[in-house]
Amino acid sequence: xxxxxxxxxxxxxxxxxxxxxxxxxxxxxxxxxxxxxxxxxxxxxxxxxxxxxxxxxxxxxxxxxxxxxxxxxxxxxxxxxxxxxxxxxxxxxxxxxxxxxxxxxxxxxxxxxxxxxxxxxxxxxxxxxxxxxxxxxxxxxxxxxxxxxxxxxxxxxxxxxxxxxxxxxxxxxxxxxxxxxxxxxxxxxxxxxxxxxxxxxxxxxxxxxxxxxxxxxxxxxxxxxxxxxxxxxxxxxxxxxxxxxxxxxxxxxxx
Amino acid sequence: xxxxxxxxxxxxxxxxxxxxxxxxxxxxxxxxxxxxxxxxxxxxxxxxxxxxxxxxxxxxxxxxxxxxxxxxxxxxxxxxxxxxxxxxxxxxxxxxxxxxxxxxxxxxxxxxxxxxxxxxxxxxxxxxxxxxxxxxxxxxxxxxxxxxxxxxxxxxxxxxxxxxxxxxxxxxxxxxxxxxxxxxxxxxxxxxxxxxxxxxxxxxxxxxxxxxxxxxxxxxxxxxxxxxxxxxxxxxxxxxxxxxxxxxxxxxxxxxxxxxxxxxxxxxxxxxxxxxxxxxxxxxxxxxxxxxxxxxxxxxxxxxxxxxxxxxxxxxxxxxxxxxxxxxxxxxxxxxxxxxxxxxxxxxxxxxxxxxxxxxxxxxxxxxxxxxxxxxxxxxxxxxxxxxxxxxxxxxxxxxxxxxxxxxxxxxxxxxxxxxxxxx
Numbered sequence: 001x002x003x004x005x006x007x008x009x010x011x012x013x014x015x016x017x018x019x020x021x022x023x024x025x026x027x028x029x030x031x032x033x034x035x036x037x038x039x040x041x042x043x044x045x046x047x048x049x050x051x052x053x054x055x056x057x058x059x060x061x062x063x064x065x066x067x068x069x070x071x072x073x074x075x076x077x078x079x080x081x082x083x084x085x086x087x088x089x090x091x092x093x094x095x096x097x098x099x100x101x102x103x104x105x106x107x108x109x110x111x112x113x114x115x116x117x118x119x120x121x122x123x124x125x126x127x128x129x130x131x132x133x134x135x136x137x138x139x140x141x142x143x144x145x146x147x148x149x150x151x152x153x154x155x156x157x158x159x160x161x162x163x164x165x166x167x168x169x170x171x172x173x174x175x176x177x178x179x180x181x182x183x184x185x186x187x188x189x190x191x192x193x194x195x196x197x198x199x200x201x202x203x204x205x206x207x208x209x210x211x212x213x214x215x216x217x218x219x220x221x222x223x224x225x226x227x228x229x230x231x232x233x234x235x236x237x238x239x240x241x242x243x244x245x246x247x248x249x250x251x252x253x254x255x
Numbered sequence: 256x257x258x259x260x261x262x263x264x265x266x267x268x269x270x271x272x273x274x275x276x277x278x279x280x281x282x283x284x285x286x287x288x289x290x291x292x293x294x295x296x297x298x299x300x301x302x303x304x305x306x307x308x309x310x311x312x313x314x315x316x317x318x319x320x321x322x323x324x325x326x327x328x329x330x331x332x333x334x335x336x337x338x339x340x341x342x343x344x345x346x347x348x349x350x351x352x353x354x355x356x357x358x359x360x361x362x363x364x365x366x367x368x369x370x371x372x373x374x375x376x377x378x379x380x381x382x383x384x385x386x387x388x389x390x391x392x393x394x395x396x397x398x399x400x401x402x403x404x405x406x407x408x409x410x411x412x413x414x415x416x417x418x419x420x421x422x423x424x425x426x427x428x429x430x431x432x433x434x435x436x437x438x439x440x441x442x443x444x445x446x447x448x449x450x451x452x453x454x455x456x457x458x459x460x461x462x463x464x465x466x467x468x469x470x471x472x473x474x475x476x477x478x479x480x481x482x483x484x485x486x487x488x489x490x491x492x493x494x495x496x497x498x499x500x501x502x503x504x505x506x507x508x509x510x511x512x513x514x515x516x517x518x519x520x521x522x523x524x525x526x527x528x529x530x531x532x533x534x535x536x537x538x539x540x541x542x543x544x545x546x547x548x549x550x551x552x553x554x555x556x557x558x559x560x561x562x563x564x565x566x567x568x569x570x571x572x573x574x575x576x577x578x579x580x581x582x583x584x585x586x587x588x589x590x591x592x593x594x595x596x597x598x599x600x601x602x603x604x605x606x607x608x609x610x611x612x613x614x615x616x617x618x619x620x621x622x623x624x625x626x627x628x629x630x631x632x633x634x635x636x637x638x639x640x641x642x643x644x645x646x647x648x649x650x651x652x653x654x655x656x657x658x659x660x661x662x663x664x665x666x667x668x669x670x671x672x673x674x675x676x677x678x679x
Contacts, residue, residue, distance in 0.1 A: 082520045098512070105268065110515070113258055141272075
């Protein structure tokens with residue numbers, strides 16, 4: 001592999017990643033090494049406080065690590081932040097939308113901020129409305145949408161720039177079955193097109209169904225990593241939930 | 256540039272759809288400027304610059320009372336008498352009138368006797384000051400000290416004028432009597448007309464208010480509550496834009512939009528620039544609305560019209576500087592507060608304090624020394640001062656340079672602090 005050719009680098013690569021918050025008793029990440037290949041559908045599982053959000057925010061460039069390195073598509077945030085940001089999409093856990101604007105206006109505003117314009121913006125807006133199945137409600141204010149519609153719109157805004165890597169932080173929390181099913185289908189479609197997806201969730205069946213690779217994380221380090229079927233086979237567990245509870249314990253984590 | 260314009264368009268769209276926000280930004284300062292200017296018009300009345308109404312109970316019915324009455328009327332005091340059966344004390348105590356004057360019975364007669372006896376005494380002066388014309392005045396307990404002082408001083412002047420007129424009359428009689436004794440049967444030189452009385456009652460000294468000039472501008476015509484209130488309250492309204500700005504920042508942070516924005520290739524300064532550009536437009540519209548109210552509506556309410564400077568464009572840099580200072584404060588508020596409730600409470604309290612200190616509500620010269628020294632810290636003081644320099648004191652653009660610099664520095668410091676805080 002030629003390290004100078006960014007086309008050959010893994011989608012995401014971290015080495016010795018350390019993060020400690022000022023008032024925390026222990027570090028959120030303790031020397032995390034993670035490699036996610038291009039086109040992988042990578043599920044990050046962990047109890048509350050395991051460090052999932054910290055990893056995600058470091059990988060998205062929202063936080064700087066205290067130690068270690070991060071390379072996204074072979075590039076580093078320190079040097080090529082803008083180029084990285086042009087090639088990633090973020091779907092936050094919260095419904096990150098302007099409630100008083102319509103679905104189309106939300107897409108247009110985020111599209112313009114992403115640098116899209118003219119025909120390209122129109123095309124991407126149309127595509128996003130179509131895959132979110134929001135064409136008929138495109139000119140209605142988001143405030144009037146159901147939870148599922150908002151989640152779908154929240155997801156497709158992350159796709160406006162046709163990202164090579166899509167970071168999703170629990171994108172199906174609290175929505176109806178139909179919307180969840182639609183989101184699953186769209187994510188599988190993106191995976192099939194070669195998009196790399198990094199996905200955090202608390203739903204084990206969802207991770208098992210969607211992800212090509214999963215990592216179980218606790219106390220800032222990875223406990224297990226691999227394809228779901230292999231992990232189950234190695235651990236002799238019947239379900240991912242059994243494996244997860246076996247690794248992270250049954251004690252409730254309130255942080 | 257496209258990213259800044261997109262943010263600006265988004266902010267304006269959000270604002271247009273936020274009716275409560277629009278109400279705060281446009282209707283509130285419009286109502287404030289109308290109400291405050293009308294109220295201040297009435298305060299001028301209380302301080303003697305406009306017609307004042309007082310109650311007068313004339314138990315004398317003589318020359319002193321009639322002369323006093325006419326002098327008071329000349330001094331823009333509208334005098335009313337209590338209706339039959341009405342008690343002056345009660346009318347004042349109830350607050351229906353703020354002042355009541357009682358002229359006791361026999362004042363004119365006693366004054367005439369006293370003057371005649373003093374004139375008759377000639378060189379043998381009478382010692383002491385006899386209490387011949389003791390008037391009573393009653394004030395509504397709620398009347399302000401300035402109003403009391405104004406009425407008292409005008410009553411003293413009117414009483415003195417009435418005394419002089421009576422004295423002139425008595426002197427005429429006295430001279431006539433003395434001349435008659437010296438040359439019985441000769442016609443009196445004072446009998447034919449009232450020239451002596453007129454001479455005494457005439458004031459030889461006149462006080463004329465000179466127009467104050469600065470350079471080529473004459474500014475006496477434009478000193479009125481309208482020209483002082485319009486920019487001051489427009490500025491107050493402009494600083495209230497800090498609350499919706501802080502609100503949008505907090506809403507973006509709370510909803511996760513800030514996370515989404517942080518992950519896309521747009522710099523925080525571009526986002527902030529777009530937001531500030533939108534609210535700069537809002538502030539300009541606010542100022543335009545208040546000025547239009549001053550020019551168009553005020554004359555219909557019996558107030559003077561707002562007077563723009565010869566070149567109104569000279570105001571533009573100042574309005575922009577004030578708007579930027581307000582926007583800067585809003586971004587700072589948005590970066591330090593944790594909720595909209597916190598931002599609105601803290602923001603409105605700080606703006607009201609800054610407005611009070613800055614001379615929006617009470618002129619700085621009317622404040623105690625310590626407050627005058629503190630007022631220099633208020634950005635609203637810099638703004639009000641610069642507006643008064645341009646609109647009332649007739650100064651030119653160069654004269655407001657230091658105030659402009661202060662406003663722009665305040666903006667820069669606020670933006671840097673909020674940027675630093677957001678980056679943490």
